[in-house]
Amino acid sequence: MSDHLDCQQLLSSISDFVDGELNPELCRQIEQHLTECENCRIVINTLRKTIDLYQHQPGDEGLPQEIRHRLFHRLHLEEFLNRDPG
Amino acid sequence: MNNESIPETSLSLEALKKGDRHELARMVDLYSDKIYRLALKFTNNPQDAEDVLQETFLKAMRALPEFEGRSSLSTWLYRIAVNESLMLLRKQKPDVSLDPPAEEEDSDEGTSSNDLILADWCCLPEDELLSEESRRFLNQAIQQLPATLRGVFVLRDLEGLSIKETAELLGLTETNVKTRLLRARLFLRQQLSLYFAERLKEWEQK
Ligand SMILES: [Zn+2]
Numbered sequence: 381m382s383d384h385l386d387c388q389q390l391l392s393s394i395s396d397f398v399d400g401e402l403n404p405e406l407c408r409q410i411e412q413h414l415t416e417c418e419n420c421r422i423v424i425n426t427l428r429k430t431i432d433l434y435q436h437q438p439g440d441e442g443l444p445q446e447i448r449h450r451l452f453h454r455l456h457l458e459e460f461l462n463r464d465p466g
Numbered sequence: 467m468n469n470e471s472i473p474e475t476s477l478s479l480e481a482l483k484k485g486d487r488h489e490l491a492r493m494v495d496l497y498s499d500k501i502y503r504l505a506l507k508f509t510n511n512p513q514d515a516e517d518v519l520q521e522t523f524l525k526a527m528r529a530l531p532e533f534e535g536r537s538s539l540s541t542w543l544y545r546i547a548v549n550e551s552l553m554l555l556r557k558q559k560p561d562v563s564l565d566p567p568a569e570e571e572d573s574d575e576g577t578s579s580n581d582l583i584l585a586d587w588c589c590l591p592e593d594e595l596l597s598e599e600s601r602r603f604l605n606q607a608i609q610q611l612p613a614t615l616r617g618v619f620v621l622r623d624l625e626g627l628s629i630k631e632t633a634e635l636l637g638l639t640e641t642n643v644k645t646r647l648l649r650a651r652l653f654l655r656q657q658l659s660l661y662f663a664e665r666l667k668e669w670e671q672k
């Protein structure tokens with residue numbers, strides 16, 4: 381196997397690469413390729429940023445009260461609706 | 467599973483299996499929020515997500531007496547919720563197969579380096595990247611993913627599950643999960659690049 385990766389080979393390993401799941405030799409080849417290839421650098425950086433943006437979305441606002449109400453009724457647990465949900 | 471915030475041991479499995487209603491109510495309050503948000507990511511529809519939420523707990527309460535504890539309670543509930551979500555998606559779009567034919571698995575479609583967008587939008591300021599409009603675009607982009615890829619992306623990248631856990635929950639091999647994850651991530655990177663390349667142009671003109 382050649383020591384030089386092409387862009388297409390890099391792309392097929394890019395997901396494992398950003399997860400840190402590649403063997404050290406392939407990692408080294410990818411890092412080597414990245415020092416020489418501006419396009420792949422951009423692809424990797426924007427891929428990392430994409431995952432990062434999705435992972436840091438705000439959320440966790442808690443379950444809307446009316447949904448909790450309907451859920452407890454559906455499960456016939458309505459007598460416990462007023463206990464502290466914390 | 468990524469559940470540090472939920473002290474699972476605070477629930478008595480014994481009481482749950484006996485159908486102790488006070489304990490069941492506590493279980494519902496501990497997990498309903500996470501399950502609702504998971505279903506919302508799968509279905510992108512509040513009504514569907516609520517249906518999944520209710521069905522998940524109805525099924526769980528029925529099956530609890532037989533729960534053997536081979537997986538944690540949270541993993542078990544997650545599995546029910548994932549199955550309910552997938553079933554609902556299948557019902558809505560019966561023509562969309564959730565399991566593509568094997569030959570598609572290895573295709574390079576969408577993962578060719580020839581048609582990649584190469585805008586370097588990483589340098590955009592945070593308030594552009596995190597704006598309300600950007601958020602909406604991110605959500606829309608996920609919904610454009612085929613269901614086969616969406617499930618993998620939601621569990622792995624949004625819920626933070628490992629490849630192995632994702633494979634178990636979806637009944638796929640780890641290799642399948644990795645292939646789908648690659649395609650899902652590249653698809654979303656491409657969509658976001660289209661969108662943020664425009665923002666980048668506007669921003670540079672300011
Ligand atoms: Zn390259």
